C-alpha cells in the first residue's frame with residue numbers, strides 16, 4: 001500500500017468512527033485512556049480506567065472547552081481537578097468568565113486518577129448543552 005492509499009484508508013476509518021453513535025468506537029479511534037471532544041460532547045462520555053491511570057483529555061474540536069470536575073461528583077477523598085488548575089468549581093467558573101482554564105483546538109490536558117470511584121466532570125461553556133463526562137476508576 002503506498003502512502004496515498006494508506007492516508008485514504010485512514011481517512012475512511014476516522015470518519016466512520018466519528019459518524020457512529022457508539023462511544024465504544026469513538027474511544028477506539030481516540031486511543032486508550034484518551035477523552036476527545038466534539039463541538040459539545042466528550043468522547044467517550046464514560047471511560048473506565050484502573051486507579052493510577054493518567055487520562056488525556058484532548059480537544060479534538062475547533063471549539064474551546066474546559067475539563068472541570070463537579071465538586072460534589074467525585075469521591076470524597078479525591079482532589080478537585082480542572083483545566084487551569086483551579087482549586088474549586090467556583091474558582092473554575094470564575095476563571096472561565098475571565099477566559100482562563102480553556103483548552104483550545106488541538107490542546108490536551110492530563111490528569112491521573114488515583115482514588116477509585118466515579119468522577120463526574122463537565123465543560124463550563126457547554127454544560128447547558130449536556131457536555132458532561134464520567135470517569136470510572138477501578139481498584
Ligand SMILES: [Cu+2]
Pocket residue numbers: 039040064065066123124125126127131
Ligand atoms: Cu465545551
